[in-house]
């Protein structure tokens with residue numbers, strides 16, 4: 001293969017990668033939007049219904065912290081992020 005041909009092939013690969021990257025960027029953007037909607041729903045529902053629901057979710061074994069929201073947690077250990085999030089929400093409720 002001539003060098004020119006190799007360069008052309010490389011250029012094609014780069015183009016394909018850039019296209020893939022653009023697609024991934026769009027997917028990340030969509031996920032970030034969705035994440036923001038979910039978070040604002042959580043904040044809103046905790047404002048409306050108090051922190052009871054969040055506490056319940058946490059006790060049922062789900063993370064309520066923004067870091068791992070809605071993921072299953074190890075119930076034998078407390079999650080520090082969840083606990084600080086709960087106390088933050090409680091603090092807001094009593095402001």
Ligand SMILES: [Zn+2]
Pocket residue numbers: 063064065068073079080081082
């Ligand atoms: Zn957590």
